[in-house]
Amino acid sequence: MPMLQVNLLSGYSGQLKNRLSRALTSVLAGITQAKPEAITVWLHEFDPDCYSRGGESRTPGQEMGAPESIVLDYLTAMENRDLDTARKHLADDFVMTFPGSGELGSLEQLVAWSKGRYRYVQKTISTVDVAYGMDDITVFVLGTLRGEWPDGTEFEGVRFIDRFVMHADRLVRQDVWNDLAIAASS
Amino acid sequence: MPMLQVNLLSGYSGQLKNRLSRALTSVLAGITQAKPEAITVWLHEFDPDCYSRGGESRTPGQEMGAPESIVLDYLTAMENRDLDTARKHLADDFVMTFPGSGELGSLEQLVAWSKGRYRYVQKTISTVDVAYGMDDITVFVLGTLRGEWPDGTEFEGVRFIDRFVMHADRLVRQDVWNDLAIAASS
């Protein structure tokens, strides 16, 4: 039943507006327990000369891509060991933690740390969740890993979850959990 | 800059309205990159005789508690091995997965499975994230574990993350990842 009207400056892409409508609907559905199909969202778009704050016209900020796309693009680049592409998505103070690694501050550190643990590893992603916080966006990627141990034997179906914290369109933190230690010892 | 008006049936608690305003603001901030302090949310409340769909008045559904509170209540009950309280939060088809456990279908199965792995374990929670999906809510709890191994030695600072899927106010799935296997072998 809830109905939502958003006043926005015009200029956002159809993709962003769709993402926005869906995310607002999800929040309303989750919190009020109304059925999504009973929730309507209307986006009113305003030209800059039809909006003012403090009597001054304003312009919309730079449009940001979908958080999940940014994360997936980063993960693909990392699987391909294309560090240059991956690095474009990172904030200056990016840190990451893997099982047993402690905090690593650069992709080079990660590559060094992972050497000797497996020949390669690939993700099969089952789910991506996005949590919007007031200042940051958190993206969760989960699924299973497959790859080869240093001795050439293969593994697959190993559960993992990656948690990314994004500030604006940059990744500031990656935390990884998985069952590789159990798989390795079995 | 974006401004949001929500039409709602009256009767929701101040807590729910606050949670709603914050979650909607977070979505708007995250997707449009507007600063939260420039985002206003106005909730218009309507008495049942001032709202109709298809010409019929409607009443609001049952109010649901905050998802993070439900999850934390469940986790506390489990730490205290108060299975009756914990079970009240579970959907009939609840399943859970722990590192190396495969899918478990009941709390009794979990208790049996964990026996012999540790004497007890306690969570220190650092962060809770909530992701609203169209049909389900996903809650992530992360932090560190401390406890005692079967031989009485203690451990602490072991990273964990729990992912809960909620449908309405019931938990339908719990997936757990942690570094206990690494800690045990070190």
Next chain:
Amino acid sequence: MPMLQVNLLSGYSGQLKNRLSRALTSVLAGITQAKPEAITVWLHEFDPDCYSRGGESRTPGQEMGAPESIVLDYLTAMENRDLDTARKHLADDFVMTFPGSGELGSLEQLVAWSKGRYRYVQKTISTVDVAYGMDDITVFVLGTLRGEWPDGTEFEGVRFIDRFVMHADRLVRQDVWNDLAIAASS
């Protein structure tokens, strides 16, 4: 899909608001061909000090009953030959036309004209339709008549339709059509 918000002064009864919501929904459904269950109506009620036109507060007018109730009340009074009650619903310049009667200007004229045509007549109403015009409301009542001819034989199932024009809550015109002439000659 259409969504409708009405700003109204507060003070109208729940019955009037329900009638209003239903009539607005019907118009939207009829003209846009949207399904009624996809049409929402929200009535915003305002206290007098929250509304102004030309800078002056206003108060709502006298609330009027449902047009169909006024018409049915009039018809019942006429069937009971309770002319005083019936007359309360009539505008000063009320006129009526029955099959073959020409325009009649008073209830007394009607009673005189109908004398000798039947001993009594009663309506079984199947349908009432209400058409809202910019200045007047038109109410249609249809169904069948039963009664007794002057010679005491009975009739029933005779089709009729009455058309009433209302201005504010008063009837200004009644036009009647029926198959009594056919029934009488058969």
Next chain:
Amino acid sequence: MPMLQVNLLSGYSGQLKNRLSRALTSVLAGITQAKPEAITVWLHEFDPDCYSRGGESRTPGQEMGAPESIVLDYLTAMENRDLDTARKHLADDFVMTFPGSGELGSLEQLVAWSKGRYRYVQKTISTVDVAYGMDDITVFVLGTLRGEWPDGTEFEGVRFIDRFVMHADRLVRQDVWNDLAIAASS
């Protein structure tokens, strides 16, 4: 005094929007007794990517012509005995009733039934009323008939009313009342 805002998908014709504004104004005037010139209606039009229900964009349905135009087009075709044109406006289960005819299920039945009753008949229409119901639209056409009896003598000024029930843009029912029986016997 009441003010009405309608959120609509864009794409409707100016004619439909005018019809909608007038019909909504009529309902508001009739039910609240506010003067029409004090009633304002604002139609907000939204592009498909600015509206969602359940998080999905929607498109407006097929635009339907004015109900009164459809009815008048049908009546003109019938006067011209252009049954093919008339038939295009009929629903599959269309039925009609004339004074003394009982229910007729096809235009051919009507032509057969009317044969021998008059050589021809033409309508002079004085008024058309439209009543919007939740599922159907009812259109009333009234005025006088003129024509020729089978013996070639003429008649005119005979009162009639036709009631049409429309579902979407198709006629599902026509009920006719008139004073032809009285005129024939006089």
Next chain:
Amino acid sequence: MPMLQVNLLSGYSGQLKNRLSRALTSVLAGITQAKPEAITVWLHEFDPDCYSRGGESRTPGQEMGAPESIVLDYLTAMENRDLDTARKHLADDFVMTFPGSGELGSLEQLVAWSKGRYRYVQKTISTVDVAYGMDDITVFVLGTLRGEWPDGTEFEGVRFIDRFVMHADRLVRQDVWNDLAIAASS
């Protein structure tokens, strides 16, 4: 024709709301040249738990009296030489200018300066105008002066205008023009 909706926190007095509606109507009438009686203003009031900025509830500020009342109260106190009451309306950096006085920084300076110019002076106010600026409110008071010259002869009908600049509810500046010099020399 323009229609104006204001979202406000609830709690403002009826007087303030009336003042607000009239001032907004005046601006709309003046700038769009619409007739005031065609301009409607609707004030939506929101409880604090129905409004948020940046996800935080807000409370309305202290309600300020009408600027013209504050100015008139000050002028009355000055006519009565009730400097204590007058001083309550002044900002710390209040300055005033009278014809030929230069800038005066205190009421005591004014009293000293005016000594010897007239025995007393009283205002007959014909008009008060209020101009709202983004940061300040300017109030203009005009009319005629009457009083006694030092030699006891009387004067009247001497034109004057006072211009007051207010910041919040305090006077920061008073500028006075009048024809006393002409009257004195005639």
Next chain:
Amino acid sequence: MPMLQVNLLSGYSGQLKNRLSRALTSVLAGITQAKPEAITVWLHEFDPDCYSRGGESRTPGQEMGAPESIVLDYLTAMENRDLDTARKHLADDFVMTFPGSGELGSLEQLVAWSKGRYRYVQKTISTVDVAYGMDDITVFVLGTLRGEWPDGTEFEGVRFIDRFVMHADRLVRQDVWNDLAIAASS
């Protein structure tokens, strides 16, 4: 905190809309004491076929220039003794009053009256204030005068204030106060 939505017919210039937004913001800031930067104004523009009053579409009136521009244009023309240009801004019943002049009804009268008082006079404008009333707009222009006395000596820094009453885009009244009498006698 207050948020303001204005429904307007489309067609107004960006300048008018900016003037409108600023003036409405000023009124809201002045009366509610909210900070301007917390006040948002949204102008919804409607095509004529999306607005109706009394069921009839309307068109916007002729757009009027900024009141302060009209006044300044008039003052410049007067300084240049370009009476034809100045006269275009005057209503038929325009009157003006200068210190000691009484009411003057035409520009020619003014020119005659001022002859012998000064050779020329020029304004240095420091401030323009605009006060919107329900029927009229009042514009105040203030600053200092400089010029030459009849004997060729110069003056400057003489305080003045002009008050203009405008009805629609025409000046109906000008009242002038200044310290020329004091300056002349010193």
